[in-house]
Amino acid sequence: MGADQSKPLGEPTQHVFASETPTRFSGELVNKLQESTQSDGTRSADLELKIQSRVAAELERLADEEALRVAETISKADSGSSSDTSVSLLDKVTGEAAEKERRAQLSNGSVTKEIEALKQKLAHRKKLDKVDPAVESAKEELVLCLRLNDRRPLDCWKEKEAFKKAVARLEQDFVDRTLR
The missing domain is CATH 1.20.5 (Single alpha-helices involved in coiled-coils or other helix-helix interfaces)
Structure with a gap:
């Protein structure tokens, strides 16, 4: 029971239905379909x-x-x-x-003026400021410490904290400028 497949494994059989009367279309219909430009x-x-x-x-x-x-x-x-x-x-x-x-x-003119004003505001925001000297010096100190203590990076925790504080201050300044 259940040992045999319910369907044979061979190719599926195809059923072809042949019409006893041929299908023909009128010449007028065929011409109209062929002449259609759409x-x-x-x-x-x-x-x-x-x-x-x-x-x-x-x-x-x-x-x-x-x-x-x-x-x-x-x-x-x-x-x-x-x-x-x-x-x-x-x-x-x-x-x-x-x-x-x-x-x-x-x-159109007023919309163009508004678009130009918005573009100028975006261009003003895109300008990259010089990197803050405090952040740059903290970064250099951290890199130097990590190079000197390449086998003991946990010894550079003071430099890492100084760098994090400098970056946090820079981020806060950016947020304050953006919200103004």
Whole structure:
């Protein structure tokens, strides 16, 4: 029981189905397919563009509906409430609308100016300062000690601590400069 394989080890058998009637296409269909200049890529690109335009139209329609709802809500809130509130719903909505309008009005020139300003800030930060003399001297003392005590590196613990303190001070200075 279980000694034989349930399937033979030979090659898997293939089943070929032969149609009794030959498959033929009309000459008109074959010519139309051969004359088609569209490839699968262009068809898929066209389909993608159609889908994107439909989605954009639907988003625009939804945005218009939402704007109408907001306007109705504002008018109901203004008519139903008194003008005692310091910041009304209308002010909040118009403030948001003003911010959106400001973003939309950013011109190519102003965006270019902002990009240049950011590039200058980055270039300023990239400048490498001279290595601090205290760090450099602590490093040299540590290297010298390690070379002299190459069989006993644990004897250089004082130099290592001095180097760590100098580097920690340098790192703290960098953090302070960055956060300013």
